[in-house]
Amino acid sequence: MVAKTQGGAPVTEAEIERKYDLAADRPIPPLVPAGPVTNQAEPRVDVLDATYFDTADFRLAQAGITLRRRLGGSDEGWHLKLPVGEDKREELRVPLLGKPDKVPGALAKLVRGRTLGAKLVQVAHLRTERTSYALLDGDGHELATLTDDVVTGEAGGEKAHLDRWREIEIELSPGADPAVLDSLDRAVVKAGAERSRWPSKLRRLTDELVPSAGGASGSVLADYFTEQLDMLRRNDIGVRRDAEDAVHQMRVASRQLRGALRTFRRSLDADVANGLAAELRWLGGELGPARDNEVMAERLHDEVKALPPELVLGNVEQLMTRHFEREAQEARARAVRALDSKRYLDLLRALEKLAARPRKIKDGKKELRKAVARADRKLREAVAAVADLAPGAEKDAALHEVRKKAKRARYAADTVRPVSGKKLRKWRKNVKAVQTTLGTHHDVVVTRDVLRLLGLRAYAESENAFTYGLLHGRSLATAEAAHRRFVAQWQKVSKGSRPKWLK
Incomplete structure (x- = not known):
């Protein structure tokens, strides 16, 4: 894992792993040798106790997001896991501070575009008996970690749900070749394990409780609105974290939604379409200065670097940097204020409502x-x-x-x-x-x-x-x-x- 932190911001780690189901009576799959793995360190045993938080209607789970407070192990604390791609997630951590039943504000704000301000409550509890094995190459460098987990879970709701299972995880070490994961995958499957269909332990436990996101609706416009709304929300988190290119991608999503509402408004309720287009124009205007500043700064710095040195007179780079950094701070603060506003949450609710009513769309x-x-x-x-x-x-x-x-x-x-x-x-x-x-x-x-x-x-x-x-x-x-x-x-x-x- 690679950790990053700035000031009071959450620590960030990239997580690349695969999960497998393995019968309780089966031995640990032999992974030495497997590809470049030639040795296995002594096992480490931990007991992990995790409480998971979500809205009452599991809005985070539907988006593939996990939020938990975990005790035990080397990384205990509050963890927010965000989906990135196949086998890959990004984990954000903050220390165990404050009340155990209250999600830290630094994490709660990041998922506001998903929760729409709804209260985050305890939805599940998991206890994991974990045995970990570091997998090493011939020089003793760690390539991956194999974990053997025996999990006991309890989820709340209208009807309590209890479960107990065993699963294996293989997590790639920082800097290791992704091909290592494929080599280990073949060895694990050959030994009798099966790739898990669950993206997380929480989703496995709560699958019957989480409302289905559904597939294609049969409406071209409704599906397009759903896709762009998801892109808007995914980059909402990036804008709040000041992630690279997040403002640009969120602005693109808002423009695509607005363009579709205006172009296809005859297929929709005209008043609804015009109202949403106006609100998306407002959102784009709040995001615009941040993006415009990024573009201008990059363009001008590149142009100055391309000039012959004898034509760059004075402290050009320093003056430009000072100007654009000041503008960037002001523009980002403006964008985040917009995302924290009630107006923005109302916009998301209205877009959700539009996308959820395909039968009223004539397309x-x-x-x-x-x-x-x-x-x-x-x-x-x-x-x-x-x-x-x-x-x-x-x-x-x-x-x-x-x-x-x-x-x-x-x-x-x-x-x-x-x-x-x-x-x-x-x-x-x-x-x-x-x-x-x-x-x-x-x-x-x-x-x-x-x-x-x-x-x-x-x-x-x-x-x-x-x-x-x-x-x-x-x-x-x-x-x-x-x-x-x-x-x-x-x-x-x-x-x-x-x-x-x-x-």
């Missing part, structure tokens, strides 16, 4: 195609509005409008992907190219204002402002080059392959 193939065709028509109208404009602020604004319409058209294609064909996918690819190029154009235009501000600050501090002026001039050429690319790419959109119903 047959004909309706979906008409909506995509409308998005295409609005994109063409926006492009036509640019044609006669002279270079300047008005044309920059018009190109930004084209970018927004291209993005909405692309999102419309993404939404109907389950019922679309190859020709729509080709059209979508060409539209995305236009969107990306105009995104670069817009970034350059916005960055110009920042360069002017930085130049004025440098001058006020008796610093040399030459480099900022140089970058400002270069940005004009970059914007013009982006415009030329857009003109060429638009020809592919307008004359390229597309479905007949889109013409």
Whole structure:
């Protein structure tokens, strides 16, 4: 495991493991030798006592999230486990402080987008008798850990649920080759163990109590809303933790939801769709400064590094770093305040309600195609509005409008992907190219204002402002080059392959 911590933030560890069921009377599978494993350390025995917390309707369990207070072992404390991918989870820890029945605020806030403010209560108790074996290579380096667990569990609810079972876990050590896990997997299965179908001990114990998330609803739009809402919530946790790219991904999810609500509003209750789109616009606006600051900081730092040293005059990097770090702190605080607000929780509740009512959504193939065709028509109208404009602020604004319409058209294609064909996918690819190029154009235009501000600050501090002026001039050429690319790419959109119903 790899631990990270900053100040009072939870300690974070990456966890890559596989679970297996093994009959109580079967011996521990022999894992020496298995792949690079050539030795096994002496066993360590622990008794672990864990109390699990969730909302009364198991909202965390439905999302694959585990929250517990554990006593015993080398890592006792409060643990929050977040799903990352197959065999992989991220574990956040805080010490055993405060009351045993009260979840620490640092963890409770992280899952607020899932709990929607509902109280976190004790839902299960597990006692594990664990025997651990470190698996080593020929040089004595630890590659993985094999744990043999005998588990006794009790879950509450309308009807108490008791269970006792045995399971084996193999956890990969930090820095070890993932292929080690595959080698050990083959040896364990050959010895009679079976891959567990349960992602966690808690889910195994409470499976009958946790409401089913269900599969595809049969509604293209409802399934799309569900998918994007989940993406919004997963990155909610990342934004609160200041994780890399989380603001960007959460903003993308909010935009995709908003785009679908506006593009397909004729398939929905118009008042509901318009109201939700307005709230998602608010959310995007609260997240926007943080993301815009990230983009500008990265762009300008890269441009300065690419300049010949003799053209970088004064403390350019230091002044930029100071500016963007201050902006980042303010922007992140704004984003987190939005996520902590009642308005945001109300938005999540409303999106949940919309996605859960597929029968009230009219999204047959004909309706979906008409909506995509409308998005295409609005994109063409926006492009036509640019044609006669002279270079300047008005044309920059018009190109930004084209970018927004291209993005909405692309999102419309993404939404109907389950019922679309190859020709729509080709059209979508060409539209995305236009969107990306105009995104670069817009970034350059916005960055110009920042360069002017930085130049004025440098001058006020008796610093040399030459480099900022140089970058400002270069940005004009970059914007013009982006415009030329857009003109060429638009020809592919307008004359390229597309479905007949889109013409």
